[in-house]
Amino acid sequence: MEFSIAPLKALTALRSDCLVVFLQQSAEGCGLPDAEPVDALIAQARQDGDFTGALGHTHMLSRPAALSARRLLLVGLGAAPSDARAWRKAADAAFAMLKGRPTQRVHLACAEPHQALIEAAVPAFGDFAYVYTATRKPDAEPACRVQAVQVLVPSRQVVAARARLQRAEAVRAGMQLCRDVANLPGNHCTPTDLGRIAQDLARRHKLKVQVLGRADIEREHMGALLAVAQGSHQPPRFIVLRYDGAPKKEAPHVLVGKGVTFDSGGISLKPGAEMDEMKFDMCGAASVLGAFEAVARLRPAINLVGLIPATENLPGGAAVKPGDVVTSRSGQTIEILNTDAEGRLILCDALNYAERFKPASVIDIATLTGACVIALGHVHSGLFSPDDALADALLEAGRQAHDSCWRMPLGEEYAEGLRSRFADVANIAGRPAGSVTAACFLQRFAQAYRWAHLDIAGTAWKSGANKGATGRPVPLLVHYLLAQAPGGAMSG
Ligand code: BES
Ligand code: MN
Ligand code: ZN
Numbered sequence: 001m002e003f004s005i006a007p008l009k010a011l012t013a014l015r016s017d018c019l020v021v022f023l024q025q026s027a028e029g030c031g032l033p034d035a036e037p038v039d040a041l042i043a044q045a046r047q048d049g050d051f052t053g054a055l056g057h058t059h060m061l062s063r064p065a066a067l068s069a070r071r072l073l074l075v076g077l078g079a080a081p082s083d084a085r086a087w088r089k090a091a092d093a094a095f096a097m098l099k100g101r102p103t104q105r106v107h108l109a110c111a112e113p114h115q116a117l118i119e120a121a122v123p124a125f126g127d128f129a130y131v132y133t134a135t136r137k138p139d140a141e142p143a144c145r146v147q148a149v150q151v152l153v154p155s156r157q158v159v160a161a162r163a164r165l166q167r168a169e170a171v172r173a174g175m176q177l178c179r180d181v182a183n184l185p186g187n188h189c190t191p192t193d194l195g196r197i198a199q200d201l202a203r204r205h206k207l208k209v210q211v212l213g214r215a216d217i218e219r220e221h222m223g224a225l226l227a228v229a230q231g232s233h234q235p236p237r238f239i240v241l242r243y244d245g246a247p248k249k250e251a252p253h254v255l256v257g258k259g260v261t262f263d264s265g266g267i268s269l270k271p272g273a274e275m276d277e278m279k280f281d282m283c284g285a286a287s288v289l290g291a292f293e294a295v296a297r298l299r300p301a302i303n304l305v306g307l308i309p310a311t312e313n314l315p316g317g318a319a320v321k322p323g324d325v326v327t328s329r330s331g332q333t334i335e336i337l338n339t340d341a342e343g344r345l346i347l348c349d350a351l352n353y354a355e356r357f358k359p360a361s362v363i364d365i366a367t368l369t370g371a372c373v374i375a376l377g378h379v380h381s382g383l384f385s386p387d388d389a390l391a392d393a394l395l396e397a398g399r400q401a402h403d404s405c406w407r408m409p410l411g412e413e414y415a416e417g418l419r420s421r422f423a424d425v426a427n428i429a430g431r432p433a434g435s436v437t438a439a440c441f442l443q444r445f446a447q448a449y450r451w452a453h454l455d456i457a458g459t460a461w462k463s464g465a466n467k468g469a470t471g472r473p474v475p476l477l478v479h480y481l482l483a484q485a486p487g488g489a490m491s492g
Contacts, residue, residue: 003122003169005161008109008152011035012067017103019069020094022110022117024080025053031111033154037066042074054078055086056093069107073097077110084402087116091124098128099143109152115164118151122168123402123475125149126175132183132468170297171401171478175471177201178283178290182461182469186262186279191229191237191310194259194285198239198308201289205296208242222349224334225309227326228342231266231319232312238350241288241306243295245485251360252303253484254449255477256350258343258366259285259310266339267315268322274463281343283460283469284365285310290474291481298478300485305357309346313339325423329353330445335423343368344427344438348445355448360484361390362446365454365473371434373458380406381473382455384439390450394480401475405454408436415440 011019011034021030021038029039041064045051051059055078064072075094078086098106110117129144153161181189181197189197195211202209214235217225222238229236239259242252260281264270270278285308292306320326324336326345330352334345343366354362372382381398383405385391391407398404414436417429425444429437439453446453459472482488 002148003125003165004148004150005158005165006150006152007155007158008032011109012037014067014069014107016069016107017105018071018073018098018101018107019067020073020075020106020108022075022077022090022094022108023053024077024082026080027053027111030109032109037064038072041065041072045074052076056089058093058097060097071103082116084116084120087120088124088402091120092127095124095128098146100141100145102145104145104147106146106149107152108149114151114153114157114161118161118164118168121149121151122165122172123175126172126471130176130179132180134180134184135188167298167482170294171475173297174290174294174474174478177293178286178471178474179469181289182280182283182286184279186312189261189279189282190234191259191261191312192234194261194282194308194310195237195239198241198289201292202241205292207292207296208244210240212238212240220329220353221327222309222329222353223326224328224345225311225349227320227324227336228266228313228345229311231316232314234312236309236311239306239308239310241292243292243304245299246301246303250303252305252357253481254305254307254354254357254359254362255288255291256307256347256354256362256364257285257288258282258347258364258368259308260313260343260346261310263313263340263342264315266313266342267319268338268340269315270340277461277463280461280469281367282310283367283456286469287365287456287460287472287474287477290471291477294474294478295481298482300482302481302485304481305354305359307350307354309350311346313342328445332425332444333423335420335426337426338428341427341438344441347442351442351445351451359449361450361452363394363452363454363477363480364442365456365477367457367460368455369435369438369457371438372455375408375435376406376458378458378462380404381459381476382435383407383452384410384436384455385452386410386443387450387452390452393483394452394476397480397483398473398476401479403473403475405473405476408439410436410440410443415443
């Protein structure tokens with residue numbers, strides 16, 4: 001599958017399996033040069049009441065008169081001006097019309113602005129074309145038979161459009177990797193498998209990678225990670241990825257991804273319903289891998305470190321028990337009152353490990369709490385940070401990338417609930433504000449640098465008939481990281 005930019009020439013002579021034209025509701029014609037036959041067809045469709053131009057409204061014409069294209073698909077953009085969400089809705093509607101059709105070569109065109117079309121069409125196509133194949137045969141009748149999509153832009157805009165496409169494609173590749181990894185069942189994605197996947201990614205892009213095993217993790221005194229891992233026969237892993245795009249002296253940005261490859265809850269066992277979805281408890285880790293995939297393709301002038309603590313959380317004879325006190329890498333002791341609050345345990349050791357990089361910023365990404373799903377649903381990821389500038393940068397990245405997050409509070413009043421009579425801190429507080437108290441727990445281990453936490457429990461995957469990973473928050477992370485390069489621009 002390939003996305004490319006082509007200069008807009010005579011529309012009537014274009015050979016295409018489907019020419020898709022995006023139109024404002026009020027537009028008389030398509031606004032493209034040399035397009036009288038197209039405008040005539042539009043006028044006719046409007047007159048016949050077959051096409052209104054309402055947002056997401058579509059009309060397909062077969063063998064359109066006076067065009068070389070086999071099909072013409074009109075797609076409504078609604079009332080002007082169209083925002084990013086409208087563009088995305090229109091792009092989704094366009095690809096939905098191609099479902100199952102023998103449209104291999106597709107062309108997209110609109111009057112203006114082409115940047116908006118590119119930014120919407122690339123991820124929309126990513127969703128449309130995504131198929132999970134790791135552990136099942138593809139459908140006999142694939143939904144997407146598109147092999148090449150070309151966005152038609154005026155010649156003078158080709159260069160700018162190609163730069164925009166390059167970034168959008170890198171994000172799409174990152175999201176795809178994230179989804180492919182995140183969708184893997186627990187028995188196909190153990191901590192060991194996750195380590196191999198990271199090594200493979202590093203090999204493909206010439207990144208540095210280190211995969212620490214149990215003995216290394218013991219040497220690092222990561223007592224909290226080890227406590228979670230001790231109930232499983234699968235050994236834990238601690239993955240360190242590095243991308244060096246700037247001089248060594250530049251402080252790196254660090255991404256930390258929760259890599260619980262299956263979360264049963266441990267001795268504090270979860271209820272059975274939908275427990276299968278806890279294979280997605282490594283979506284934070286998958287998003288770190290996805291961000292590296294995109295960054296490695298775009299090669300911005302930054303240094304980046306990825307940290308992934310990986311383990312299963314299972315009950316068993318050797319499992320950690322409620323009431324057990326363990327010593328984290330930081331030296332702080334933790335009373336594990338609930339073994340199902342394991343994400344914060346593995347993350348706290350990774351956050352402490354991050355100090356060694358003297359980082360410019362540290363962002364952890366985790367499917368951390370069911371409470372975050374209750375608070376924000378499946379719309380925004382939860383954002384927690386004591387640093388206003390960092391929080392604003394992530395909010396802005398989320399807006400730009402159409403992968404939003406919403407800032408949530410931290411604070412002593414919430415952190416008080418984590419007091420323990422038997423350790424320096426407990427791993428849970430009461431039920432209220434569960435996503436906030438979880439973030440407060442992490443904050444204790446993230447004092448040495450600028451830090452933010454993204455709770456992606458509600459945004460990383462979808463349940464129901466279309467169950468599967470979304471690829472979020474890869475777009476947010478990539479936009480944030482690109483903005484950290486000098487001038488916020490791409491290098492090389
Ligand atoms: N991985 C879960 C959080 C989760 C649950 C994400 C459901 C998405 C959907 C996490 O490890 C967990 O179990 N958290 C507990 C914390 C509680 C014991 C304080 C939770 O949210 O119930
Ligand atoms: Mn849990
Ligand atoms: Zn979990």
